[in-house]
Amino acid sequence: MPALQLPLLDPPPAPDLPDGFIIRPGSAEAGAQLGLWQALQAVLAAAPPVPTRVKGGGQTSAAMTNCGPLGWWSDAKGYRYEPRNPATGQPWPPIPKDFLDIVQKVTAKSPWPGFSPDACLINFYGPGAKMGLHQDKDEADFGQPIVTVCLGDTADFMVGGFKRADKPQVFRVRSGDVLLMGGASRMRFHGVRKVHSGTSPVSDLAGRYSLTFRKAL
Numbered sequence: 001m002p003a004l005q006l007p008l009l010d011p012p013p014a015p016d017l018p019d020g021f022i023i024r025p026g027s028a029e030a031g032a033q034l035g036l037w038q039a040l041q042a043v044l045a046a047a048p049p050v051p052t053r054v055k056g057g058g059q060t061s062a063a064m065t066n067c068g069p070l071g072w073w074s075d076a077k078g079y080r081y082e083p084r085n086p087a088t089g090q091p092w093p094p095i096p097k098d099f100l101d102i103v104q105k106v107t108a109k110s111p112w113p114g115f116s117p118d119a120c121l122i123n124f125y126g127p128g129a130k131m132g133l134h135q136d137k138d139e140a141d142f143g144q145p146i147v148t149v150c151l152g153d154t155a156d157f158m159v160g161g162f163k164r165a166d167k168p169q170v171f172r173v174r175s176g177d178v179l180l181m182g183g184a185s186r187m188r189f190h191g192v193r194k195v196h197s198g199t200s201p202v203s204d205l206a207g208r209y210s211l212t213f214r215k216a217l
């Protein structure tokens with residue numbers, strides 16, 4: 001009798017997440033993901049993503065761009081929000097309505113119902129790209145959450161403690177999932193350990209995008 005082949009099981013969708021860190025799996029269903037992707041392509045055409053500089057001088061493996069009144073940027077001058085794209089001198093494209101709709105839908109039933117982002121940082125992860133553990137701390141008011149919409153490839157997301165050395169929990173996030181990080185978890189280290197190339201369910205979308213909404217000012 002042939003040996004029993006056990007299917008490879010996904011890790012559990014979400015471990016015991018800390019207070020203030022919330023996952024809303026499948027918040028954008030298939031049609032909404034397509035709408036997000038169409039809107040995103042117009043943003044990418046106006047403001048193509050580029051690798052950015054990290055402290056210490058290296059470059060991110062994820063490429064970044066922004067939409068909204070303010071965009072997060074990093075170069076020799078440091079980490080900051082800018083009203084214009086330093087690569088082109090143009091204002092960032094506006095945040096598309098499809099983006100704002102999903103943020104509104106998710107935050108309406110969250111501890112942050114009035115969340116109104118003025119910045120959307122867009123990260124693109126091609127094959128092998130990842131993001132090390134870091135804190136989001138360039139915003140004026142840490143009482144405001146960070147809201148992340150996942151689009152494209154599945155990824156292994158890390159949420160750690162308040163020191164970089166704290167061991168992170170790792171869990172899988174998929175296209176259409178939305179993550180909220182606020183309250184007691186607002187300053188947790190977090191990052192993306194791995195992107196599972198070729199798993200995007202969105203037609204014509206190769207790779208992973210994260211749309212991370214912030215209230216910068």
Ligand SMILES: O=C(O)CCC(=O)C(=O)O
Nearest residue numbers: 123136148191192210212
């Ligand atoms: O890509 C992600 O899901 C995380 C993005 C992130 O941590 C950031 O932009 O600060």
